Amino acid sequence: LAKTTQPISMDSYEGQEVNITCSHNNIATNDYITWYQQFPSQGPRFIIQGYKTKVTNEVASLFIPADRKSSTLSLPRVSLSDTAVYYCLVGDMGGGYNKLIFGAGTRLAVHP
Amino acid sequence: EAGVTQFPSHSVIEKGQTVTLRCDPISGHDNLYWYRRVMGKEIKFLLHFVKESKQDESGMPNNRFLAERTGGTYSTLKVQPAELEDSGVYFCASSQELNYGYTFGSGTRLTVV
Numbered sequence: 001l002a003k004t005t006q007p008i009s010m011d012s013y014e015g016q017e018v019n020i021t022c023s024h025n026n027i028a029t030n031d032y033i034t035w036y037q038q039f040p041s042q043g044p045r046f047i048i049q050g051y052k053t054k055v056t057n058e059v060a061s062l063f064i065p066a067d068r069k070s071s072t073l074s075l076p077r078v079s080l081s082d083t084a085v086y087y088c089l090v091g092d093m094g095g096g097y098n099k100l101i102f103g104a105g106t107r108l109a110v111h112p
Numbered sequence: 113e114a115g116v117t118q119f120p121s122h123s124v125i126e127k128g129q130t131v132t133l134r135c136d137p138i139s140g141h142d143n144l145y146w147y148r149r150v151m152g153k154e155i156k157f158l159l160h161f162v163k164e165s166k167q168d169e170s171g172m173p174n175n176r177f178l179a180e181r182t183g184g185t186y187s188t189l190k191v192q193p194a195e196l197e198d199s200g201v202y203f204c205a206s207s208q209e210l211n212y213g214y215t216f217g218s219g220t221r222l223t224v225v
Contacts, residue, residue: 034213043116043203043216044155099168100147100214102155 004088009107018075020106022088025069030092033064033071038085038105047086048073075108083110114138116217118204124223130192133220137186137206143167144187145207145214146179150200158202161187194224 005023012018024033032051036044048055050062050071061074075082085105117136125131137144146158158177159169163184172179176195181187191198201221205214 042218043205045216046213049213099145099157099160099171100155101157102147104154 004090004103006086006088006103006106008104009109011109011111012078013111014079015077018078018082018108018110020073020075020086020088020108021070022073023070024088024090027068027090028092031068031090032092033062033068034089034091034100035060035062035073036087036089036100036102038087039083044087044102078108078110080110080112082108084108116204116206116215118202118217118220120220121218122221122223124225125194127196127224128193130190131194131222133189133191133202133204133222135187135189135204135206135217137204138208138215141206141208141215142184143207143209143214144181145205146187146189147203147205147216148200149203150197153200155203158189191222194222196224198222199224 032049034049035047037047038044048057048060048062050064052064055062063072085107087102087105089100119134123131142163144161147155149155157171159172159179160167161181164181178190199222201219203216203219205216207214
């Protein structure tokens with residue numbers, strides 16, 4: 001499983017767009033990129049997953065450049081409730097991706 | 113649909129005692145996982161069930177930990193005897209498909225004193 005690198009922490013203000021970048025230089029051909037969000041005293045929550053280009057859902061967008069060595073999670077117009085830890089995970093979806101490898105994640109603090 | 117339910121939410125036990133954690137996955141989810149975060153460390157995989165079978169238990173730390181999933185529904189994770197280093201938050205997750213977003217429970221915070 002490819003190792004990922006994310007900023008330890010980020011700060012933002014309500015209403016701003018937040019972009020969290022994750023580096024995964026050793027990503028393999030079959031690897032997908034998945035992001036989870038975790039609030040205090042809760043388990044991680046799946047946000048979005050992608051393989052290449054751009055993926056968008058009702059919560060976030062995921063931008064993946066052509067070389068796939070990095071990805072950016074974009075949260076539009078954040079609110080105080082988006083304060084959480086965000087994890088970037090990379091794994092082979094077709095080869096029995098049965099275990100998630102969590103890093104330290106990015107601690108996002110949204111301020112009024 | 114109901115989410116993944118874990119019980120208890122908190123447990124404080126003395127070193128040497130036994131504790132059993134329970135996880136009720138989302139109904140119909142064949143895949144069930146246990147993870148844990150010990151103090152100051154990252155969330156780590158413990159094991160994976162497919163229905164009642166253990167698919168991967170490579171993350172189980174030692175033989176003091178026993179996971180079961182009789183009948184392929186709920187699962188239990190027993191720690192016997194508990195040690196101080198077992199303190200942490202134990203998460204359960206389930207999924208229908210093997211390789212897509214998992215749904216996690218809120219976790220059980222275990223404190224061994």
